Amino acid sequence: MDVQGIKQRFEIIGNSPGLNRSIEVAVQVSPTDLSVLITGESGTGKEIFPQIIHQFSSRKHGKYIAVNCGAIPEGTIDSELFGHEKGAFTGALSDRKGYFQEADNGTIFLDEIGELPLSTQVRLLRVLETGEFIKVGSSKVVKSNVRVIAATNINIPVAIEEGKFREDLYYRLNTVPVTINPLRERPEDIHLLFRKFARDFAERYRMPSIRLDEEARIVLMNYRWPGNVRQLKNITEQISIIEKERDVSAAVIRNYLPSDLGKNLPALFSKNEESSFSNEREILYKVLFDMKRDMTDLKKLVLDLMENKESPISGDQAQIIQKLYKNDEGNFVSDEPVAKHIHIDRVDKENIQDTEEFVEESLSLEDKEIELIKKALEKNKGKRKYAALELGISERTLYRKIKEYDIKG
Numbered sequence: 513m514d515v516q517g518i519k520q521r522f523e524i525i526g527n528s529p530g531l532n533r534s535i536e537v538a539v540q541v542s543p544t545d546l547s548v549l550i551t552g553e554s555g556t557g558k559e560i561f562p563q564i565i566h567q568f569s570s571r572k573h574g575k576y577i578a579v580n581c582g583a584i585p586e587g588t589i590d591s592e593l594f595g596h597e598k599g600a601f602t603g604a605l606s607d608r609k610g611y612f613q614e615a616d617n618g619t620i621f622l623d624e625i626g627e628l629p630l631s632t633q634v635r636l637l638r639v640l641e642t643g644e645f646i647k648v649g650s651s652k653v654v655k656s657n658v659r660v661i662a663a664t665n666i667n668i669p670v671a672i673e674e675g676k677f678r679e680d681l682y683y684r685l686n687t688v689p690v691t692i693n694p695l696r697e698r699p700e701d702i703h704l705l706f707r708k709f710a711r712d713f714a715e716r717y718r719m720p721s722i723r724l725d726e727e728a729r730i731v732l733m734n735y736r737w738p739g740n741v742r743q744l745k746n747i748t749e750q751i752s753i754i755e756k757e758r759d760v761s762a763a764v765i766r767n768y769l770p771s772d773l774g775k776n777l778p779a780l781f782s783k784n785e786e787s788s789f790s791n792e793r794e795i796l797y798k799v800l801f802d803m804k805r806d807m808t809d810l811k812k813l814v815l816d817l818m819e820n821k822e823s824p825i826s827g828d829q830a831q832i833i834q835k836l837y838k839n840d841e842g843n844f845v846s847d848e849p850v851a852k853h854i855h856i857d858r859v860d861k862e863n864i865q866d867t868e869e870f871v872e873e874s875l876s877l878e879d880k881e882i883e884l885i886k887k888a889l890e891k892n893k894g895k896r897k898y899a900a901l902e903l904g905i906s907e908r909t910l911y912r913k914i915k916e917y918d919i920k921g
Contacts, residue, residue: 513539513568522560525708526701530693534561541688542568547640549625549685550663552692555742561690562621562661571659574618577611582624589632591648600649612645612656625662625685626671630678636660637681660685695737695744702732705741709748720758722751727762735769800880882917885910889919 515535518524524535541548542565550558559578566576584592591600595610611620622628628636639645640660644653662685671677695702706724714721724732737743747768751760888899900910913919 515539518564522564524557524560525705526698527704528693528698528701530691531698531701534690534692535564537688537690538564539568541565541690543570545569545659546687547659547685548661548688548690549668549682550661550690550692551668552663552665553694553740554665555740556692556694557741558663558665558692559621559623561692562619562663565661566619566621566659569619569659571618575615576619576621577615578621578623579611580623582627586629589629590635593632594635594645594647595654596648597650600647604649607647610645610647612639612658613654615658616656617658619659619661622660622662624664626664626666626668626677630676633678633681637678637684640681640684695740696735699733702737702744703729705744706732706748709745710752713749713752717753719752722748722755722758722760724760724765725762728760728765731762731765731769800877800884878917881913882919885913885917885919 513521515532518535518539519526524531538548538561548562548565550561552558562578563576566572579593581589590596591604591608591610593610593612595608595613596604598604598606622636635645639656639658643657644655646653668677668682668686672679672682695705703724707721710721710723732744739746750768751764755764757764884903885899888902889896892898892902896910896914897907900907903910905913
């Protein structure tokens with residue numbers, strides 16, 4: 513079956529070269545028993561490709577079991593995958609087969625493989641290498657002839673460096689990699705997908721299908737789609753239900769696209785300089801340090817200007833500079849002796865005192881975090897939703913920090 517026939521069979525929409533290539537690789541690897549690792553951002557449709565591989569393999573008459581590893585609690589995932597013996601733990605009232613035993617001679621799809629605990633990764637590696645595993649609470653070895661297909665939306669090499677994923681398991685799973693491109697790299701497919709979803713929702717809700725004008729199409733193609741195909745489908749459904757007019761303009765489309773994510777903004781740093789952050793707190797710390805570095809550069813620039821005798825500083829300018837370098841107690845906070853560079857005889861000496869008493873600027877991350885949160889709340893008139901967006905953290909995290917630091921406002 514050719515690529516077009518496969519698209520029709522599995523209801524895949526799109527003609528981009530990257531999508532076609534991913535389908536071709538999936539079909540080529542299907543007749544083998546090699547492990548396959550499917551990578552791509554959340555919402556790109558990774559779950560379709562394991563079905564293609566299974567249906568075109570010699571195991572197509574066997575069971576196909578899809579497991580979301582991220583949805584199973586860490587304490588029970590070994591039992592879910594490999595089974596358990598009666599009495600193995602509290603609540604184990606009888607023997608239970610795991611997914612690997614149930615899928616014998618078939619295919620098992622492990623979605624969100626990066627969420628597996630390290631102890632479970634060791635068990636999975638043994639299955640991949642020997643086809644054997646041991647149930648929880650048992651000492652008997654069980655054999656299983658299962659083909660494993662895994663998928664993830666995280667950067668596995670980075671997870672390996674952080675000690676969250678086993679390197680040997682990665683290479684064992686990644687025998688044949690299949691990469692699914694994000695929707696922003698498939699702009700030619702966006703309108704095709706929109707039309708398909710619009711027809712589906714029109715049929716489901718028994719109403720005329722919505723249509724885009726030319727400007728609206730351009731808006732969709734220029735949007736970054738962080739949620740990929742899943743986000744496009746949700747927005748199409750919202751417009752289909754809410755809008756009375758069936759002809760959709762660019763202005764209407766913009767109302768349904770998050771304004772802070774709607775543009776292709778230039779990258780602030782290259783991929784080589786990109787850092788990985790485990791939580792919002794680390795992101796906030798990086799922003800704080802970047803702001804401090806920018807302020808230091810600004811202060812140095814001002815000092816260089818002051819040292820230039822050909823461009824003397826007026827009294828008003830000197831007062832502004834003094835305020836820039838002084839804290840609330842009137843002490844200098846700069847690492848540079850600012851007072852030496854300001855011609856005090858040209859300034860109102862009653863307002864500015866010549867002093868060389870300096871204190872180090874507070875480097876407490878907690879103090880800086882509290883200061884930023886207060887400024888964001890003040891700027892957004894106490895509206896925590898917008899303050900959270902300003903800070904680049906979730907609203908729930910902001911609520912927690914306000915309570916933790918007892919911030920009033």
